[in-house]
Amino acid sequence: MPPLLHSPFINSKYRLIEEEIFSLLSISTSFNHITQIHARIFALGLHQNNFIATKLLTLCSSTSSINHAFLLFNHISNPTVCLYNTFIRALSQNNLPIQTLKTYTQMKNAQIPSDNYTFPFLLKACATLPPSPPLGRAVHGEIIRTGFEPDPYIRNSLIDMYSKCGSLESALYLFDESPTRDIVTWNSIIAGCFRRENVEKGREFFDKMPQRNVVSWNTAVAGYAQNGRATEALKLFRRMQYEGVKPNGVTLVGVLSACAQAGAVEVGKWVHRYIERSGIRMDVLLNNCLIDVYSKGGNLREARRVFDGMGERSVVSWNSMISGLAMHGYGEDAVSLFEEMEREGVEPNDITFIGVLSACTHAGLIDEGRRYFSRMVEHGITPKVEHYGCVVDLLGRGGCVIEAHELIKNMPIPPDAGIWGALLGACRTHGNLELAEQAVIRLLELEPWNAGNYVLLSNIYAAKGCWDDVERVRERMRGRKVQKTPGSSSIEIESSIHEFVIGDRSHPRSKEIYEKLEELGMKLKLAGYVPNTNSVLHDICEEEKEHALNVHSEKLAIAFGLIATPPGTPIRIVKNLRVCGDCHSATKLISKIEGREIIVRDRIRFHHFNDGMCSCKDYW
Template sequence: MSEAIPSTRPALRHCVALLRLHLAAPSLAAAKQIHARALRAGVPTSHPLLAKHLLFHLAALRAPPLRYAVAVLSRLLPHGPLDPFPLNTVLRIAAGSPRPRVALELHRRRLALPDTHTYPPLIQACARLLALREGECLHAEAAKNGFVTLVFVQNSLVHLYGACGLFESAHKVFDEMPVRGRNLVSWNSMLNSFAANGRPNEVLTVFWEMLGVDFAPDGFTIVSVLTACAEFGALALGRRVHVYVEKVGLVENSHVSNALIDLYAKCGSVNDARRIFEEMGLGRTVVSWTSLIVGLAANGFGKEALELFSLMEREKLVPTEITMVGVLYACSHCGLVDDGFRYFDRMKEDYGISPRIEHLGCMVDLLGRAGRVEEAYDYIITMPLEPNAVVWRTLLGSCAMHKKLELGKVAWERLVELDPGHSGDYVLLSNLYAAVGMWADVHVLRKTMVKDRVRKNPGHSLVELRNSVYEFVMGDRSHPESEQIYEMLAEIAERLRREGYIPRTSNVLADIEEEEKETALNYHSERLAIAFALLKSLPGIPIRIIKNLRMCGDCHVAFNLISKVYDREIIVRDRSRFHHFQGGACSCKDYW
């Protein structure tokens, strides 16, 4: 290794001291100035002490310069075996940079023997690249070298497997860690792995386990758990977490408060979302405003969402791209076509936000829902960005809604090119064929799905009662109280008939007898969920249901009447929006 000649040692010590001093407020300009001073004093970059502190300073920057760090590291290479510290520092910089693959490339060169800090940045790089195979090789290598039992290596592996969709592998690594050996990062990594893979039930299980061993969560933990409750529609569980948050004082954390707004909005409890927003006071951020705007829009309170956006503007806050998606969504779901175009123009002119495909898709939806399907098509073919599958799918949905067969076929052809095999597109086209009475084409399309092995996403509904979440699928008889549920369904059907209910059999995508269609409609998953909820909950208690698909028109009519006949508030969150049924009417005003 290079040694500083005696006359340069004072300069070396001075430069190292300066680098340490500037660590309190690191800057690239300061690092370069100190580096230049060292070179002018005759201290080479290859001196291990200078390189070590220079790299440490670079790593402390908000956006460490990878090219500069690699250049410093390269000056050390000709001078004998490399110490792990500078290499690990550069690996850490590379793993967090826009070019994480550089970390893996450096590791392949075997520039130094690995130590306890070598594997976490490498595994992090694999997680960012979703490079599962390379990550598994690093897992095996860390085990071979005796580092796999280190908590920070295990945490990285949990994150890697979660990022790559292997939440079971992530949980296996987590389970192999001694309970007392886990740190906060361990718990948060496991929670995030489940949350990222759509496993809200497991998120909640791990959270209660965490509290059971007296491990205090932080804001990141709570955000993960509240997000899981929101996705699961688990309002009662979310309220329990909220009570805990207030008890330990985490409610002052803006990220936690924003997650609470999102929770209540996604569970259809808009008043609670508003209350959290108001209680934040001066702690409100753009994310807070955006969360409530999007929540109001999704719950059918489009005008209130737009009023809130106007208030946000008066507060001189600058909306983000996501804020504008919420504003356009509100216009779309309330039929405010002219307002939608006005906000779209203002987005560009007043805030300099270049339209993204999400904004353009909202405009297509805005026109399509309003029945202006031909205009929606013209908008697509003239839009400045290449329309993606979501945009064409939106048009196909509008065609099915308004019986526009020829344009629907055009949208279908584009979808076959862009996203072949998407089951939802087959369902939309089936809806269109059925709406115009083309039953033979419905049957041909179903045969094509079987031949091409396209599996339809099965509809299911969730309902939360007494801190437990119950799931139902169409015609489900797996529940231990199935007999009582179906008896309740029969009672509901009879009471609705007395109110003048006539089933919309056009919502059944099969050319079968009317009586069979009525039976099929009565066994939809949301009907089973509402029957179970009416059986098991006290009178007057609101019922909340989440459905993974769009609610059919017949169930919408039925739920309107159920809310009146049984005097219940019913909140349904389907794939596209919320429906608040009360007193025989829905918040969407049948515009959905």
């Protein structure tokens, strides 16, 4: 007579019980379900069943119940390779790289052989650690030793790991040596190139791909956006549409990021309408991106509409809206929104306070800024160098230059170039030449290659008529071969970005643009405009100085906007540098003469010019 445990009746009964457990696991969605099922497993004496334990571990991972996964795994007497792989995957997916590698070491010590499912998640763990090729190389050595390197999935994971760990050369070598390359292989190397800022190589691989999927397009679009190449990102997105590839939510996050950088609010609006038409779920991430696009595109009203319509908000949502209000000069509204955020029980983080302090800076709210800086400690946030930079900027812009300098001297952390730059900018505004020279000395120690530092000091000397000192600064720049960053301004017309530099004549409508500039020049003089030529090179005549100012990139972009858009519509300009004083004065008058709202986003903030006034109240 066969043993009872091997009888068909008992085996059939256990199969039914297992099926019941698997059925429960398949419909479970919460930690509460997991604990109930686990209790039933214990009651049935199935807690050492590796197959059931594997299914339960997978559920723990998908519901982020990782602590329970630890408890479950540690109570298995003889885990199999399948169970180890499942636990390694769970740890890796929950961003626990150290524990992932420790579990693999435990698996090796137990003399359980790895298989091709073991290594991809180990490599993912190595990739999420701080750049550390040696760890990844050690795992690579194990892969070679166990003979799994030819496995396509493992090879793709190796390419991804090396690029994330900063060893693009190794990733390229593996790609070149791959006997077969599937679409994942191509996507991995393209992502690696863009990640390591090798944009041209990434595009080269993208163009060479034998076939592409939506991930390929997403990788390239996001890659351009993440490398500050917004125009190329938007061009590639248009090509993606032309080729009939349907974008998904990931695509649109990358596109919206590019729109925010370029100030391409019309493309952003199209994306917004596309999301609503196509039924793509408007999650928190997409909403946050839209707030960013509308804020940085100068349409604060629409940004606020998106924010107010969100059913669920993250701290990033509040931060984006607060920062948007701050950039546009609505300091009091930004502060009010911060107070609302606190009332709703949303805990601010360090980025929140950067937004609030920036709001105080742009609105000249000195006392409020001091108070919020002190309140950071109440929220358990230690001020970082960025917060000190905001306060130095706040005090400096408000004329408290000496207080700002004292704050720098008493900082518990070393001041960076941003802080000395803020002080130098304040010295420029308030004409404190002695302190400006001290700030420049510090800046040149930290950033000897940064032309902006030399230019600011040169402008301070020029404003005071110290032309010998101006020449000395410029001679030093030439001696160090420091190049000034060329100013550029862009404008979006019918979803296309048009970019201008100083004296630009490359635009197809250049003749019309310069005719409009000449017309504006005459109208400005009749309105009492006097060009501010103080900071223009002193070794040219006044007429040449005026011409140099008249062909600044933002004036070219405004002139183009006036001839290319219907009367009465707003003109939106994005400039890569700070708006100069002369262009600021001229744009105020142009807004009144032409009856247009002109919105200029410069490196510092937004300027809303309307009827001869600016939202910054000449404080920027």
